[in-house]
Amino acid sequence: MKDIKYLKLLSEQFPNIPAVSTEIINLKAILNLPKSTEHFLTDLHGEADAFKYMLKTASGMIEYKIDQIFRGELTDTEKRELATLIFYPKSKMKELEEKGPIPQAWYKEALDYLVQISKEVSSIYTRSKVRKALPAKFAYIIEELLHIKTGEKNKKDYKDQILTTIIEVGQAREFIISLSELIQTFAVDKLHIIGDIFDRGPAPDVIMGVLKAHHDVDIQWGNHDILWMGAARGQKAMIATALRITLRYGNLEFLEEGYGINMRPLARFAMNNYPEVKEQIFKPHLINKELDESESKIIAQMQKAIAIIQFKLEGQLIKRRPEFKMNEALYLEKIDYKKGKLNLKGKEYELTDKHFPTIDPQNPYQLSEWEAEIIEQLSYSFKNNDQLQEDIRFLYNNGSLYKKYNGNLLFHGCVPLKPNGDFSVVKIEGEEYSGQKLMNFFDDIVRRSYSIKEVESDFQDWLWYIWRGELSPLFGKDRMTTFLRYFTDEDDKALYRENKNPYYQAREKEEICQKILAEFGLDPKTGHIINGHTPVAEKKGESPIKGNGRLLVIDGGIAAAYHEKTGIGGYTLTYSDTRLRLTAHEPFISKKNALHKDSRDTISATEVLKFKKAQKIADTDIGEKLTKDIKYLMQLLKAYQDGVIREKYS
Numbered sequence: 224m225k226d227i228k229y230l231k232l233l234s235e236q237f238p239n240i241p242a243v244s245t246e247i248i249n250l251k252a253i254l255n256l257p258k259s260t261e262h263f264l265t266d267l268h269g270e271a272d273a274f275k276y277m278l279k280t281a282s283g284m285i286e287y288k289i290d291q292i293f294r295g296e297l298t299d300t301e302k303r304e305l306a307t308l309i310f311y312p313k314s315k316m317k318e319l320e321e322k323g324p325i326p327q328a329w330y331k332e333a334l335d336y337l338v339q340i341s342k343e344v345s346s347i348y349t350r351s352k353v354r355k356a357l358p359a360k361f362a363y364i365i366e367e368l369l370h371i372k373t374g375e376k377n378k379k380d381y382k383d384q385i386l387t388t389i390i391e392v393g394q395a396r397e398f399i400i401s402l403s404e405l406i407q408t409f410a411v412d413k414l415h416i417i418g419d420i421f422d423r424g425p426a427p428d429v430i431m432g433v434l435k436a437h438h439d440v441d442i443q444w445g446n447h448d449i450l451w452m453g454a455a456r457g458q459k460a461m462i463a464t465a466l467r468i469t470l471r472y473g474n475l476e477f478l479e480e481g482y483g484i485n486m487r488p489l490a491r492f493a494m495n496n497y498p499e500v501k502e503q504i505f506k507p508h509l510i511n512k513e514l515d516e517s518e519s520k521i522i523a524q525m526q527k528a529i530a531i532i533q534f535k536l537e538g539q540l541i542k543r544r545p546e547f548k549m550n551e552a553l554y555l556e557k558i559d560y561k562k563g564k565l566n567l568k569g570k571e572y573e574l575t576d577k578h579f580p581t582i583d584p585q586n587p588y589q590l591s592e593w594e595a596e597i598i599e600q601l602s603y604s605f606k607n608n609d610q611l612q613e614d615i616r617f618l619y620n621n622g623s624l625y626k627k628y629n630g631n632l633l634f635h636g637c638v639p640l641k642p643n644g645d646f647s648v649v650k651i652e653g654e655e656y657s658g659q660k661l662m663n664f665f666d667d668i669v670r671r672s673y674s675i676k677e678v679e680s681d682f683q684d685w686l687w688y689i690w691r692g693e694l695s696p697l698f699g700k701d702r703m704t705t706f707l708r709y710f711t712d713e714d715d716k717a718l719y720r721e722n723k724n725p726y727y728q729a730r731e732k733e734e735i736c737q738k739i740l741a742e743f744g745l746d747p748k749t750g751h752i753i754n755g756h757t758p759v760a761e762k763k764g765e766s767p768i769k770g771n772g773r774l775l776v777i778d779g780g781i782a783a784a785y786h787e788k789t790g791i792g793g794y795t796l797t798y799s800d801t802r803l804r805l806t807a808h809e810p811f812i813s814k815k816n817a818l819h820k821d822s823r824d825t826i827s828a829t830e831v832l833k834f835k836k837a838q839k840i841a842d843t844d845i846g847e848k849l850t851k852d853i854k855y856l857m858q859l860l861k862a863y864q865d866g867v868i869r870e871k872y873s
């Protein structure tokens with residue numbers, strides 16, 4: 224029996240037998256609803272258009288529903304037309320209008336179809352949840368339409384009349400838009416982003432805007448998110464790195480226009496110090512866009528300038544934190560500046576670029592006065608940028624290093640392992656961390672870095688470690704060879720190789736996946752690990768399904784930069800009441816293309832798992848919580864019945 228004090232507290236919310244009974248009936252009914260759909264996306268890398276499209280289409284879920292409802296009734300082309308109407312209602316109707324007035328019959332049919340789909344996708348939610356999600360202006364009418372049962376003869380005329388009147392009063396367009404948005408919202412209940420929203424692509428700020436407006440999203444931080452979180456806290460090596468990557472892909476728009484960060488001081492500095500720059504090394508890597516020569520040159524100059532600042536700041540940090548064991552990356556002191564050569568482990572390498580005007584060979588990691596001023600200014604603009612701070616706060620508040628959800632384990636990179644498959648042990652201030660404890664340690668570091676005020680604090684150095692340290696669960700590689708890739712040009716691939724943590728080999732084995740699930744307190748027989756971070760090269764025949772189905776890697780590369788490597792436009796995962804489905808997508812080209820193509824977007828869909836019995840809310844984490852609540856409510860009911868607690872009626 225729960226503490227009487229607790230029951231008394233509960234009685235304030237449910238003061239009498241009818242109130243507590245109603246709640247019990249309500250919760251028990253909810254337990255019997257089907258489990259709602261979860262949608263997993265990862266490695267968005269600034270690709271806002273592709274991401275928005277995946278959300279709109281619920282990764283093929285909407286087309287799948289249309290198939291189910293209209294099988295045998297509509298042709299494939301008609302089904303695709305209906306799907307694009309749901310994805311882009313405004314543009315689709317605008318196009319039709321351009322060809323002439325839209326006939327009433329078209330509106331009637333479209334409304335009828337959309338009502339049918341809305342009914343289907345909302346049928347798994349409680350009335351109250353559906354009501355809350357309805358657009359206020361049409362809530363009453365839509366609710367009426369959703370609750371007319373198919374086959375209810377006497378209601379058919381009633382429904383027809385409502386649809387006809389909607390058209391007569393000129394509201395059909397608005398209704399179609401509202402219903403389409405409703406379908407998009409209801410197709411997926413919960414969105415999981417397995418990390419890497421930032422870097423490489425053009426519009427992470429737009430993605431953040433969409434996520435902030437979403438009804439239910441959680442984020443498992445990726446290394447590139449941590450990079451921006453550290454940068455926004457003012458960690459200077461991370462600011463320099465985030466900017467270097469932005470410049471490397473020539474994506475200044477989101478920085479300057481999206482976040483309003485002024486890049487002119489860096490541009491002035493770069494033009495002054497690097498009037499000539501080796502464009503073959505530093506010219507921006509442009510995807511789906513072009514820049515004129517002068518723009519491209521200035522971005523190259525800025526990229527070199529910020530890269531040198533990054534290497535200096537990283538050198539300082541590595542020296543300050545010997546426990547990070549990253550001396551290997553102390554490159555600037557291994558350069559013979561007169562000869563223009565790099566000396567690594569007794570071997571000399573010719574540098575591809577020997578112009579280092581800001582480096583003092585005696586003190587190579589010291590920033591020049593101007594460099595110091597630049598990074599100081601940038602740090603000020605990052606820390607005082609309202610928009611960026613709001614986005615990063617959202618990442619902190621809705622994110623974590625890993626998540627356990629409905630029996631599955633979600634994280635971006637890895638759980639660091641030793642080559643023999645044991646969990647790696649990290650010793651920090653006398654304490655040993657491994658497995659879940661290590662993940663919790665890093666999660667705690669990230670949170671504390673946010674709440675602790677002082678700049679460049681210990682915690683911020685650790686954030687940088689999470690970005691690129693050997694035992695970081697988000698990086699999962701032994702080193703980052705950026706410097707070598709810029710400044711050396713060897714045939715020897717080993718020089719640049721970043722070796723993946725043994726986890727990536729080990730996860731092919733079912734028993735390792737099971738061991739990890741068990742370490743996190745999940746059922747190793749039924750749970751799944753869901754990973755992002757490493758693009759799956761489908762082209763080379765790599766499978767996203769590992770460990771005999773216990774682990775799924777869904778980074779197929781939404782990032783346009785990786786399409787060539789992966790050969791597809793990304794994987795996504797949906798987990799409904801009946802199945803866990805992995806979908807491979809075609810690369811997203813443009814909205815225009817999506818609007819006009821008459822085929823599906825998905826290349827293939829694999830049923831990773833099909834449940835024998837459809838899952839109910841009772842089988843989920845929320846169900847577990849509700850079951851506990853019901854238990855206490857039953858105790859309260861009994862306490863009223865036995866007179867242990869007095870009922871109140873007002």
Ligand SMILES: O=P(O)(O)OC[C@H]1O[C@](O)(COP(=O)(O)O)[C@@H](O)[C@@H]1O
Pocket residue numbers: 419423446447700703704705721756
């Ligand atoms: O693909 P780019 O922009 O050259 O960046 C390569 C760098 O990105 C990393 O792959 C990290 O990014 P990911 O998390 O996307 O893998 C580094 O290991 C590597 O040095």
Ligand SMILES: [Mn+2]
Pocket residue numbers: 419445446447635697756757
């Ligand atoms: Mn990553």
